[in-house]
Amino acid sequence: MQLTELKEKFTEIYGADGEPNIYRAPGRVNLIGEHTDYNDGLVLPIAIDLTTRALVRRNPKETIRLYSIDLEEGGRIPLGGGISSKKSGCWTDYIGGIIFSLDKEKRNALSGLDILLHSEVPIGSGLSSSAALEMAVASALNTEFELGLEPLELIRLCQNAENEFVGANTGIMDQYVSYFGRENTALLIDTARTSHRYVNLDLASHELLVIDTTVSHTHEGNKYNQRREECEDALNLLKKTDKLVHLSSLSDLSPEDLGYVNSTLPEILANRTRHVVEENQRVKRAAALLAEGKIGKAGELFFASHRSLRDLYEVSCPELDFLVNFARKQGIPGARMTGGGFGGSTIHIVPEGDSDTYLKEAGEAYLAEFGIEAEGFFVSPSNGLKEFTS
Ligand code: ADP
Ligand code: MG
Numbered sequence: 001m002q003l004t005e006l007k008e009k010f011t012e013i014y015g016a017d018g019e020p021n022i023y024r025a026p027g028r029v030n031l032i033g034e035h036t037d038y039n040d041g042l043v044l045p046i047a048i049d050l051t052t053r054a055l056v057r058r059n060p061k062e063t064i065r066l067y068s069i070d071l072e073e074g075g076r077i078p079l080g081g082g083i084s085s086k087k088s089g090c091w092t093d094y095i096g097g098i099i100f101s102l103d104k105e106k107r108n109a110l111s112g113l114d115i116l117l118h119s120e121v122p123i124g125s126g127l128s129s130s131a132a133l134e135m136a137v138a139s140a141l142n143t144e145f146e147l148g149l150e151p152l153e154l155i156r157l158c159q160n161a162e163n164e165f166v167g168a169n170t171g172i173m174d175q176y177v178s179y180f181g182r183e184n185t186a187l188l189i190d191t192a193r194t195s196h197r198y199v200n201l202d203l204a205s206h207e208l209l210v211i212d213t214t215v216s217h218t219h220e221g222n223k224y225n226q227r228r229e230e231c232e233d234a235l236n237l238l239k240k241t242d243k244l245v246h247l248s249s250l251s252d253l254s255p256e257d258l259g260y261v262n263s264t265l266p267e268i269l270a271n272r273t274r275h276v277v278e279e280n281q282r283v284k285r286a287a288a289l290l291a292e293g294k295i296g297k298a299g300e301l302f303f304a305s306h307r308s309l310r311d312l313y314e315v316s317c318p319e320l321d322f323l324v325n326f327a328r329k330q331g332i333p334g335a336r337m338t339g340g341g342f343g344g345s346t347i348h349i350v351p352e353g354d355s356d357t358y359l360k361e362a363g364e365a366y367l368a369e370f371g372i373e374a375e376g377f378f379v380s381p382s383n384g385l386k387e388f389t390s
Pocket of ligand 1: 091094117
């Protein structure tokens with residue numbers, strides 16, 4: 001949607017009373033390093049060239065009014081008389097959560113605001129429309145009300161909103177890369193230290209293609225949170241042994257420790273642990289290979305990551321497996337599920353020139369297998385909030 005159209009919509013909803021200010025934040029794709037961020041491990045995401053925009057204007061009421069063009073739905077968050085900790089169970093919780101997570105003094109600095117939201121990031125596809133929404137709104141609040149939040153505070157605020165308020169126990173990656181992302185670059189994030197290194201990507205005439213399965217199996221119990229708990233259980237059991245009493249996270253284990261892990265933990269927890277340890281290794285190697293344009297070898301790590309997520313971490317599903325197997329059969333360098341799993345998206349490294357045909361054929365094969373239309377998006381490593389000048 002063009003900016004002029006968005007501004008017209010803003011006037012239509014909130015009236016003509018001055019120009020809104022515009023804030024935006026991108027979605028992301030994680031190249032490799034899945035389910036490692038909440039284990040103090042490594043991840044390698046890129047910010048993508050799809051953003052969520054928040055058009056905002058102060059209002060004289062003690063209310064934050066919201067409207068999402070994507071969901072064609074409004075909402076309001078009253079500010080006076082104490083902010084409610086009550087969740088509404090709908091999308092406005094992402095914003096209610098941000099406000100509720102602010103400390104009292106900053107909360108008191110807020111006053112009425114009209115917010116119009118529009119997302120280019122497909123919603124619920126694993127490209128983190130949720131973080132894009134949070135970061136766009138949080139940066140709007142930070143600037144409009146001069147809250148003085150530093151980048152990491154902003155990032156943690158949004159993560160906290162998602163964890164505590166919405167109830168999705170996600171790690172810090174999504175918000176972090178939405179802020180720090182940079183063109184042609186991936187972010188090697190060390191989540192234990194909350195620090196990153198930029199990795200210049202040499203894709204050697206390849207494109208990054210995301211194919212969304214358009215299915216979600218997350219209703220089958222909250223398996224994401226269950227995996228998190230399993231990792232905590234594994235860590236606690238390992239720490240009870242003399243050898244690993246000082247272990248602070250599963251990511252502190254090395255591949256050499258895995259024999260001991262296998263002999264100590266129940267099979268499922270040992271498998272989860274092995275995934276985390278080996279995935280961290282893959283992230284390090286993939287970052288080095290992608291910087292050197294060694295796409296074939298990096299792609300092999302993508303396939304290996306997928307196998308591990310499927311067999312050891314058990315977060316894949318038939319639809320994701322089908323698309324990754326399709327990639328294998330077509331002989332492209334690499335593909336894997338990306339995001340939390342149980343549906344959502346896959347990422348494929350496809351040679352330039354073949355990519356449109358590849359997407360078409362993958363879509364046809366997927367439709368024939370499942371009777372569902374997949375959706376494809378070519379993505380390129382793009383700037384995050386920090387790099388935006390307008
Ligand atoms: P993902 O982050 O991969 O897109 P999530 O399930 O984490 O998937 O987040 C999607 C949810 O975030 C939506 O169901 C909705 O509640 C909220 N959301 C994201 N973008 C918007 C938007 N533009 N307008 C309203 N709600 C949104
Ligand atoms: Mg999300």
